[in-house]
Amino acid sequence: MARGGMRVLCLEKNHCIGGMATTTELVRGYRFELAGSVQFPIPTQIYDDLDLGACPIYEAEVQSVGIGPSAHRPIGRFDVRTPPKSLNEMFASTTNEVEREAIRTAMFGSVMDVIDRHLPERQKHAQIRGMLAFLSVNSTHRGPYDAGSAMCLAFALSSPGDVTMSNVKRGIGTISDHLLTQFETAGGELRRHVKVDEITVDRGRVTGVTLGDGDRITAPVVVSNLDPTATFTNLINRDVLSEVFARRVDTIDHRALYFQMHRALSGLPEYADQYAVPNDGDARQCVTFIGTPEQMQRDFEGCTQGLVPRSPSVNLSTPTLRDPDLAPPGKHAASNFAFYAPIGATHDEQATLRDEMADRIVATITARAPNFPETIERQCSYLAYTYERMFRYTNAIGTSLTSSPSAPDLGAGPITRFRSKTSVRAALAAMDGRGSHSLLATTAGMRS
Numbered sequence: 001m002a003r004g005g006m007r008v009l010c011l012e013k014n015h016c017i018g019g020m021a022t023t024t025e026l027v028r029g030y031r032f033e034l035a036g037s038v039q040f041p042i043p044t045q046i047y048d049d050l051d052l053g054a055c056p057i058y059e060a061e062v063q064s065v066g067i068g069p070s071a072h073r074p075i076g077r078f079d080v081r082t083p084p085k086s087l088n089e090m091f092a093s094t095t096n097e098v099e100r101e102a103i104r105t106a107m108f109g110s111v112m113d114v115i116d117r118h119l120p121e122r123q124k125h126a127q128i129r130g131m132l133a134f135l136s137v138n139s140t141h142r143g144p145y146d147a148g149s150a151m152c153l154a155f156a157l158s159s160p161g162d163v164t165m166s167n168v169k170r171g172i173g174t175i176s177d178h179l180l181t182q183f184e185t186a187g188g189e190l191r192r193h194v195k196v197d198e199i200t201v202d203r204g205r206v207t208g209v210t211l212g213d214g215d216r217i218t219a220p221v222v223v224s225n226l227d228p229t230a231t232f233t234n235l236i237n238r239d240v241l242s243e244v245f246a247r248r249v250d251t252i253d254h255r256a257l258y259f260q261m262h263r264a265l266s267g268l269p270e271y272a273d274q275y276a277v278p279n280d281g282d283a284r285q286c287v288t289f290i291g292t293p294e295q296m297q298r299d300f301e302g303c304t305q306g307l308v309p310r311s312p313s314v315n316l317s318t319p320t321l322r323d324p325d326l327a328p329p330g331k332h333a334a335s336n337f338a339f340y341a342p343i344g345a346t347h348d349e350q351a352t353l354r355d356e357m358a359d360r361i362v363a364t365i366t367a368r369a370p371n372f373p374e375t376i377e378r379q380c381s382y383l384a385y386t387y388e389r390m391f392r393y394t395n396a397i398g399t400s401l402t403s404s405p406s407a408p409d410l411g412a413g414p415i416t417r418f419r420s421k422t423s424v425r426a427a428l429a430a431m432d433g434r435g436s437h438s439l440l441a442t443t444a445g446m447r448s
């Protein structure tokens with residue numbers, strides 16, 4: 001917009017820019033990618049327009065996996081500058097039955113409908129089945145066998161042509177900083193510590209915004225990058241919305257059973273016995289412990305009843321292996337995401353579930369890397385929706401990684417010392433020795 005000649009003012013309530021795509025110092029001397037970490041495939045047009053090639057990335061050893069015929073085109077996953085297609089429009093744009101079937105599966109099928117079709121052999125394809133299921137549903141409120149979950153596979157893991165996922169040097173915040181430079185170079189103005197309280201409307205037209213301190217800014221166009229629920233229920237008076245539109249916003253389900261931890265490590269986990277392979281080179285940069293899709297489904301179902309998985313599926317990334325400046329010399333900044341983390345009904349219950357989940361994640365890793373607990377200097381754990389509470393980011397935007405509308409008011413302190421080794425031992429014992437995972441997979445970046 002700034003490049004197109006408009007006067008653009010960007011209002012950010014925090015000091016730090018980038019929202020969920022921020023690299024930030026959570027522990028003194030250690031910088032972490034707060035939430036997002038992988039640059040998902042971006043339509044070429046957008047990539048070029050924003051000159052994203054200027055952001056340094058890591059070359060992945062394995063780039064991507066293609067299974068089955070592509071359904072990008074009818075679904076419109078990589079269409080730019082056009083409104084999303086309705087279901088009818090998607091079907092109307094198909095040219096053959098394969099594409100129509102792909103839409104039906106993406107909309108109404110499960111991740112496992114797709115995986116079973118293309119990678120049916122449970123033993124032979126075990127790792128790739130587990131990894132694809134893991135990566136598809138990790139940010140959702142779905143198990144890999146749930147109807148509708150196939151869309152996660154189509155959306156999250158599809159890539160057009162040779163476009164791939166990548167990791168960005170100095171973390172995903174590099175992209176946000178790059179965009180800010182572009183914005184300011186084009187004449188845009190950023191104001192930090194300015195919270196928008198309301199988008200004002202007069203006779204059906206937006207007129208500007210009201211700020212937290214009561215000031216008003218007029219503008220003929222207001223663009224909100226908050227999620228639709230936050231924008232159309234918190235910032236705009238609902239009475240100005242059409243009934244049908246307001247109802248559609250109400251039906252958006254923001255739940256996610258995602259759990260993230262960041263850790264300051266004094267050293268690296270040493271994987272033992274048959275798990276020692278990642279110790280070579282920088283393979284420990286990204287290690288994933290995945291259960292079978294069946295186990296993930298059981299974990300999801302248990303989680304919706306308030307049960308913490310015995311041995312959660314976990315990804316552990318240690319970007320300092322390639323980007324040592326993110327931590328003090330010789331030390332490491334590591335992050336993991338895992339699921340499924342149940343959402344408690346009360347503050348106390350939530351804190352208990354969070355700590356139990358954290359212990360089970362550590363136990364899952366410790367079962368393969370026995371020195372892991374000794375390497376942890378500090379750790380912080382976040383459920384998906386605590387980002388709003390702790391960092392004042394509104395429900396994660398534009399993705400399914402968002403706050404639970406039913407989430408209680410939480411105030412848990414994010415940074416904790418490592419909890420007692422006794423609790424991790426108890427979690428290890430609960431896992432029956434090495435736990436129920438049959439697989440260990442290492443990936444370059446997040447590719448499998």
Ligand SMILES: Cc1cc2nc3c(=O)[nH]c(=O)nc-3n(C[C@H](O)[C@H](O)[C@H](O)COP(=O)(O)OP(=O)(O)OC[C@H]3O[C@@H](n4cnc5c(N)ncnc54)[C@H](O)[C@@H]3O)c2cc1C
Nearest residue numbers: 012013019020021035036037038040195196225396397401
């Ligand atoms: C845990 C997690 C992991 C993720 N992993 C990935 C990943 O690996 N790869 C990927 O591509 N995507 C990932 N995502 C999604 C990605 O982070 C988001 O899609 C992206 O950050 C959305 O950008 P945004 O600017 O629209 O919104 P946000 O990043 O949420 O930014 C919103 C900004 O608006 C500000 N703001 C909010 N309310 C107000 C207000 N009232 N007034 C003024 N300012 C306000 C916030 O402070 C924030 O800076 C992840 C998300 C989460 C939560």
